[in-house]
Amino acid sequence: MTTLLAAVEYGGRWEVPPVEELFVFEPFALEGSTLFAFNRVALLVLTASIVAIAILWIGLGNPKLVPGKFQAACEAIVEFIREQIAIQVIGADGVRWVPLLLSIFMFVWINNLFEIIPFINFPPTSKIAIPMFLAVMVWVLYIYLGIKAQGAGRYFKESIFPPAAPKALWPLIGPIEFISNFVTRPVTLTVRLFANMMAGHILLTLLFITAHAFLVFGPGLPVGIVGLVASPVMIGFEFVVGLLQAYIFTILAAVYIGASLHPEH
Amino acid sequence: MESIGAGLVFGLGAIGPGIGLGYLIGKAIEAMARQPEAAGMVRTTMFLGIAFVEALALFGFVLSFIV
Numbered sequence: 001m002t003t004l005l006a007a008v009e010y011g012g013r014w015e016v017p018p019v020e021e022l023f024v025f026e027p028f029a030l031e032g033s034t035l036f037a038f039n040r041v042a043l044l045v046l047t048a049s050i051v052a053i054a055i056l057w058i059g060l061g062n063p064k065l066v067p068g069k070f071q072a073a074c075e076a077i078v079e080f081i082r083e084q085i086a087i088q089v090i091g092a093d094g095v096r097w098v099p100l101l102l103s104i105f106m107f108v109w110i111n112n113l114f115e116i117i118p119f120i121n122f123p124p125t126s127k128i129a130i131p132m133f134l135a136v137m138v139w140v141l142y143i144y145l146g147i148k149a150q151g152a153g154r155y156f157k158e159s160i161f162p163p164a165a166p167k168a169l170w171p172l173i174g175p176i177e178f179i180s181n182f183v184t185r186p187v188t189l190t191v192r193l194f195a196n197m198m199a200g201h202i203l204l205t206l207l208f209i210t211a212h213a214f215l216v217f218g219p220g221l222p223v224g225i226v227g228l229v230a231s232p233v234m235i236g237f238e239f240v241v242g243l244l245q246a247y248i249f250t251i252l253a254a255v256y257i258g259a260s261l262h263p264e265h
Numbered sequence: 266m267e268s269i270g271a272g273l274v275f276g277l278g279a280i281g282p283g284i285g286l287g288y289l290i291g292k293a294i295e296a297m298a299r300q301p302e303a304a305g306m307v308r309t310t311m312f313l314g315i316a317f318v319e320a321l322a323l324f325g326f327v328l329s330f331i332v
Contacts (some may be wrong), residue, residue, distance in 0.1 A: 019330070088309060188320040195323035248316045255313065 044124045052106040090258035106248040112242030116235050126197035135189040138253045146260035200238045271329040280326020283316045
């Protein structure tokens, strides 16, 4: 990243560094320790958690009977999670899962928002560790809930060999169902969020560098103008993508929890 | 050569999900237009479907970096 910028700024030959450089940050605190080394990504994740807690605390910690604008906005988020995700997907007992789903939604959304906030410009969700951690959490939770709600034997038997399918097809369906229920679910949950944010980050970086390089140094002024005009549009697009990915992550977590609690659906 | 291969991985991997997304969203809009009172349910289901279809294209995208 810095090499690329330097190459552009000094008008040197444009040597594009490998794209991984966009996602590698050196630790700036506790460098010696391999476990607790603290870099920009860790700082951003921590900030995201604190911001999420602060927003909900300020908005809903001391509720007024006539809500102000901020409280109304927070209430709208909570109500959206409760009505549109928990109750609609899990069912009437989904209210119990609103705190978890709300936490996941706020955490992922604020992490995604960091992609377009000026001077931060990096979504921590584009490091695979963070989506993977969230997905593993959901994975463990829905397997645990399935075992608890239906019993271990019945849960694994019915999710690998669905009772609705004819017995003759079981050898064919069994492996497919096993892979789709216990392997593909967490992997897709991880990769969907990670790849979306990584693609968005690369796209925005390329656009900004295009605008900067061609407007300031290059002969191709029209290209620079295209980059300049396209940048705000893509920032708006990435805002929508970040919100949508947070929503999809939450709703899929709700779907998996609901499928473990009510296998008949 | 390797870059061409990586480009092909993503390009070919995006064809199927692209067609699928077109059908999916088109049908969902059709359903919402026919029955506006069911729009909420259709929208939730549509986003679920999008999530599953889109995952395939994103696998292609991630693979294009690994290849």
